[in-house]
Amino acid sequence: MHRAKAQLRDERPRFSVDRATHERLLRSFARAAMKGDLHEIKALLAEQAELVGDGGGKVPSFGKVLQGRDRLAHLYYAVALRARGSLQMVLAEVNGMPGLLRYVDGELESVQSFETDGRYIVRIHSQRNPDKLLRVRPI
Numbered sequence: 001m002h003r004a005k006a007q008l009r010d011e012r013p014r015f016s017v018d019r020a021t022h023e024r025l026l027r028s029f030a031r032a033a034m035k036g037d038l039h040e041i042k043a044l045l046a047e048q049a050e051l052v053g054d055g056g057g058k059v060p061s062f063g064k065v066l067q068g069r070d071r072l073a074h075l076y077y078a079v080a081l082r083a084r085g086s087l088q089m090v091l092a093e094v095n096g097m098p099g100l101l102r103y104v105d106g107e108l109e110s111v112q113s114f115e116t117d118g119r120y121i122v123r124i125h126s127q128r129n130p131d132k133l134l135r136v137r138p139i
Helices: 002-010 019-035 038-044 069-083
Strands: 045-054 087-094 097-104 107-116 121-127
Touching: 019 038, 019 069, 019 087, 019 097, 019 107, 038 045, 038 069, 045 069, 069 087, 087 107
Parallel strands: 045 121
Antiparallel strands: 087 097, 097 107, 107 121
16 A cells, blocks of 8 residues: 555556566576676666665665666675575565565575566565565465
8 A cells, every 4th residue: 555655656657568578578687696797787688677675674775766777686696695695586476466476595585576667667666674574485
């Protein structure tokens, strides 16, 4: 309900993308992010892509919306470099749509949901609050 109200308030456009296209885009993004392929990550993000983080005040997260293809691509690239092969992203059902579970060193680090226009990722919601992650069950 909160997300729907915020979307109406923000008047952001919603995209109608079929599930297969959404999943294909996320699989490509997950592969690029795990490899740390900066060029491919950028190619999958819209120029004005956004990332909204939520740590629930319990873990570090971004206090404001991060914007821009380059900024987000470099963030995902940096995570891959820091994780050095221990990064895993798994396709999962998140709020009724395909999303990704991100594991670092075998531990669930975040649940990420994505908005796409069918060609690019336009918005990422990253939930890092450990209380909420406790309820997540991989498929």
